[in-house]
Amino acid sequence: MTISRKYVTPGELIVEGDYKPINNIIRVDDKFYATKIGLAEIGRGGIRVIPLSGPYIPRVDDPVIGKIVDYSAFSWEVDINSCFFAYLPAQNVFGRDFSPDRESLSKKFSIGDLIYAKVIAYNRTRDPLLSISGPNLGRIPKGEILKINSAKIPRLIGKKGSMIKTIESATNCKLIIGQNGIILITGPHDGILLANRAIKMVESEAHLASLTNKVQNFLSESKEV
Amino acid sequence: MVELIDEKGLRMDGRRVDETRPIKIEVGVLKNADGSSYIEFGKNKIIVAVYGPKEVHPKHLALPDRSILRCRYHMAPFSTDTRKHPQPSRREIEISKVISEALEPALILEEYPRTVINVYLEVLQADGGSRCAGITASAVALADAGISMRDMVVACAVGKISGKVVLDLDDTEDKEGEADMPVAIMPNLNQTTLLQLDGILTPEEFEKAFEMAVNACRHIYEVQRKALIDKYFGEDEVGEE
Structure with a gap:
């Protein structure tokens, strides 16, 4: 079976029959409708819509570029261009034996700094958590x-x-x-x-x-x- | 007394009883909004901006399992014949609520917990039926913002003037006529999200009026869809195989 593609708008009927919905699809009986504007793909795995607009919803392991907007004694708050602010705990930067008495968060990153980080935890009930341990991750010096x-x-x-x-x-x-x-x-x-x-x-x-x-x-x- | 329908069966602006005013929709008219649209529905001119989903302020309003939808319908001071005071009136507050309740069933708000979606409708020129035009434009702006939707929402008014059921009343017809009924539907799922009635219709007139409104909504839906397709895919409509 070949993959066929189609331009769709929200609420548009994509196909009828027995398929597996993957994402941006709703199913009413055996009819499949798109929920976003984009390209509908009907393939072997099922049906999905590749959206052409929409907010960024974080996913675990996503690399992101964010801006430090605030910090407290234990974590930085990072704007990651999403509907949620992300948190970068000081432990993920200084190590597990971090103590706010010894290290000051403002020395490492100050407000306005851009960082390249990775989402390490996120779900519907909590804000995304970031980490900068990994190759190339950390403060962005130039560019x-x-x-x-x-x-x-x-x-x-x-x-x-x-x-x-x-x-x-x-x-x-x-x-x-x-x-x-x-x-x-x-x-x-x-x-x-x-x-x-x-x-x-x-x-x-x-x-x-x-x-x-x-x-x-x-x-x-x-x-x- | 104004004569609303002449002996030829035509209305004051020359329309037949089952005819809507000309409709034009543009998508993505505001650069800084997440989604936006502009609608011209006869002499109605409305600009809609969607911001969000984003963090809720004040925070205690946030819902743990879904997003909240806030609509603000506002008429510009210059939108009517006599200057309208810019302060939100009783009518505007009510229409804001009605619009948000007409849009909510179409949105999958559970996908964005703890957030808010703001819809701002600014009426630049009003000529009757602006809530319907506002709902139609808002649905387009929400789709432009990429918010998950079960279906689009389309609205159109029907009413009764000079004893006849007519489609899409303008300002004079609304004021002089006997009844006005705004209807909003989700065209693909075949569900109604708004049904108001100001005035009196007999059950038979209601049946007829409702059917007229639904048919008009389906026609307006095609305009909505075309506006979105033009913005996102340009001319070639079919897609790739």
């Missing part, structure tokens, strides 16, 4: 920040990271992508500008097929000029 809709991040990454690799190699920049829709670009000035335009292009044309080729053409054309 250009770009914000796009978080629903379009999977498109920007591409199949097995193909889209990122394309942009990175054409612009000599390094991209760090937060699942919450915030992207950090570091590299030469011209490259940053070009990468910026390429990312904006991905965002505006996220629903189109063979996007990687389009971006590739765009990048090679821009380079020649």
Whole structure:
């Protein structure tokens, strides 16, 4: 069975029959309706809608880029571009034997700092918890920040990271992508500008097929000029 | 007494009894809102902004298992013939409540616990039926914000003027007529989310009026859908195979 795709709006009937709903689908008897605007995919695994807009809902293990907005004696509060503020406990930074008497949180991160972190715990009943232990995680020292809709991040990454690799190699920049829709670009000035335009292009044309080729053409054309 | 229907059966603005005013919907008109839309429903002009889901303030209002929906219907001082005081009136507060109750059944609020979704409707020009136009535009703005919805919500009014059941009353018809009935439906799930009636209709007239309203809603739903498709997918409507 081939995968067929269709543009849908909320409430639109996708298909009737015996299928498994994966996400952004509601089922009424044997009818399946979309709950978001996006691309409906009917495949072997079931039916799902890939949304084209929507808020960022954290998931465990998501890498995110956030901004420190406040701190208390035991944790930092981080704005991760979601409907919830995330918490970064001091224990996850200083180690388990952290004591507020010995270490001061403001020395490590101050308000306004940007961090690259990972969501280590989240569910419906609690706010997301972050950690910065891992390669590349921690404070972001430099670079250009770009914000796009978080629903379009999977498109920007591409199949097995193909889209990122394309942009990175054409612009000599390094991209760090937060699942919450915030992207950090570091590299030469011209490259940053070009990468910026390429990312904006991905965002505006996220629903189109063979996007990687389009971006590739765009990048090679821009380079020649 | 104003003559609302002439001898040819046409209304004051030249419409037939079962005809709506021209409708135009635009999506994503406000850059800083999470979702937005603009509707022109005849002479009604309404702009809608959706913000959220986001943290609830004051925090004690938050619900542990779902999001809360807050709507604010507001008429601009210049939206009517005589200046309207900008302070929310009794009527506006009531319409805000009615709109939020008409939209709520369509939203899957359980997906966003402990948050709030704010919908701001600003009426720039009013000419009767602005609550219906507001509901229609709000549903589009909510879809633009990417909030999970069971279905879209579409609304249209029906009423009775000069003894005849007519569709989509304008301001004069509403004031001079005998009855006004706003109806909001979820077109795909076939459910009604709003049904108000101001005036008196016989059971037969009600049946007829309700059917007219539902048919009009289905027509307006196509306009809503087209506005969303145009914004998100451009011209090619079918999708990829």
